[in-house]
Amino acid sequence: MKRPLLWTGLLLACLLAAGGLYLWHKAIPYDEVVDRGPSPQVLANPYLAAEHFLRQQGLAVEHANSLERLSDLPAKGHSLLLLGERSNMTPRQVDQLLNWAKSGGHLLLVAEALWDEEAGKSGDLLLDRLHIQQALSDEPEEPVPARKKKAPDLTKLYVDNETAPAYFSFDTDFNLIDPRHLAQFSANSARSSHLMQLDLGQGRMTVITDSDLWKNPGIGKHDNAWLLWYLNQGTDITLLFNSDADDLLTLLMRYFPQALVALAALIALALWQAGMRQGPIQAPTQKARRQLQEHLKASADFLLRRSGQGTLLNALQRDIQRAARHRHPGFEHLDSAEQWRVLEHLTRQPNHVIRQALGPLPAKRLSSADFSRQVACLQTLRNAL
Numbered sequence: 273m274k275r276p277l278l279w280t281g282l283l284l285a286c287l288l289a290a291g292g293l294y295l296w297h298k299a300i301p302y303d304e305v306v307d308r309g310p311s312p313q314v315l316a317n318p319y320l321a322a323e324h325f326l327r328q329q330g331l332a333v334e335h336a337n338s339l340e341r342l343s344d345l346p347a348k349g350h351s352l353l354l355l356g357e358r359s360n361m362t363p364r365q366v367d368q369l370l371n372w373a374k375s376g377g378h379l380l381l382v383a384e385a386l387w388d389e390e391a392g393k394s395g396d397l398l399l400d401r402l403h404i405q406q407a408l409s410d411e412p413e414e415p416v417p418a419r420k421k422k423a424p425d426l427t428k429l430y431v432d433n434e435t436a437p438a439y440f441s442f443d444t445d446f447n448l449i450d451p452r453h454l455a456q457f458s459a460n461s462a463r464s465s466h467l468m469q470l471d472l473g474q475g476r477m478t479v480i481t482d483s484d485l486w487k488n489p490g491i492g493k494h495d496n497a498w499l500l501w502y503l504n505q506g507t508d509i510t511l512l513f514n515s516d517a518d519d520l521l522t523l524l525m526r527y528f529p530q531a532l533v534a535l536a537a538l539i540a541l542a543l544w545q546a547g548m549r550q551g552p553i554q555a556p557t558q559k560a561r562r563q564l565q566e567h568l569k570a571s572a573d574f575l576l577r578r579s580g581q582g583t584l585l586n587a588l589q590r591d592i593q594r595a596a597r598h599r600h601p602g603f604e605h606l607d608s609a610e611q612w613r614v615l616e617h618l619t620r621q622p623n624h625v626i627r628q629a630l631g632p633l634p635a636k637r638l639s640s641a642d643f644s645r646q647v648a649c650l651q652t653l654r655n656a657l
Contacts, residue, residue, distance in 0.1 A: 318487045325497050335511040347375035351504040354381040355483045355513040366397045374473025382483050405449040409464040427466045429459040438495040442466035446481040588650035595657035619656035
């Protein structure tokens with residue numbers, strides 16, 4: 273019994289070995305690169321590649337998140353690059369930046385607002401103080417044929433002692449204007465200017481239309497990286513591209529939206545619970561207690577609320593006159609004094625009671641006591657007829 277099992281096992285082992293050897297000769301090894309997207313560091317810092325490039329050129333680079341860095345940042349030998357949004361900048365901060373540049377610093381900023389001819393300003397406090405304007409570029413006069421591929425409109429900068437210009441990929445939809453001719457040099461594309469530099473005291477200011485050419489996707493194109501080094505060579509560089517830190521609500525909505533939804537639902541439930549009545553539920557009145565007198569009282573209360581006192585009193589007066597006509601034919605043709613004398617004879621009631629009951633109703637609302645007294649008087653006359 274053992275010998276057949278042994279031979280079967282050896283046969284299976286040989287078959288497996290032969291199959292494995294065949295697959296080994298047929299298999300072709302290869303390398304596969306899996307793109308997992310940008311790293312968290314790249315996502316958090318759009319100018320990370322620019323920082324690495326500048327450090328490779330021997331420049332000291334740091335980045336800050338607010339203008340508080342200016343309090344201890346020396347002006348001479350330093351460059352401050354304002355690459356973030358500045359809509360919340362105050363006039364005091366503008367003065368602080370300009371004074372820092374006048375003391376010998378290099379300030380580079382992105383123009384972020386268009387010039388408004390009617391208002392005479394752009395709304396960019398820093399750009400207006402420099403007397404530099406930004407407008408939309410003029411449209412090209414001759415449209416490019418659809419079949420012909422349009423060449424990129426690059427910005428050129430001619431440098432001393434160089435025969436060929438440097439090329440940069442600025443956004444050509446915007447144009448910088450120097451109405452007072454204060455700029456020392458500029459870089460231009462075919463339709464517009466995208467970089468201007470002017471002296472300011474002992475320092476200098478550089479204005480650009482956009483900074484996308486220095487972000488991670490564009491820093492390696494054309495001469496973009498060289499321009500960043502050329503403008504800041506020989507200085508220590510501080511990048512400010514996130515001047516407005518996100519508030520707590522923005523961070524909660526970004527990272528904990530489910531928690532905010534749960535909190536809103538909890539608040540809604542708490543308000544609903546607080547709005548509920550806390551007392552016991554009143555049991556409905558038994559039908560056996562609903563007598564005719566209760567219905568009449570409820571109807572009278574409804575008429576009193578809906579139509580007022582005058583309607584009820586007029587109804588009683590009409591009942592008295594109808595009963596008097598039945599007892600005394602021609603009653604309706606008598607004047608008021610004769611009618612009152614007839615009623616005095618029929619009801620055996622004093623004349624002043626009859627005058628009070630059938631006289632004109634007062635314009636103002638009666639008090640509860642006066643109304644009850646008037647109703648009782650009319651009912652007495654009606655019952656006497």
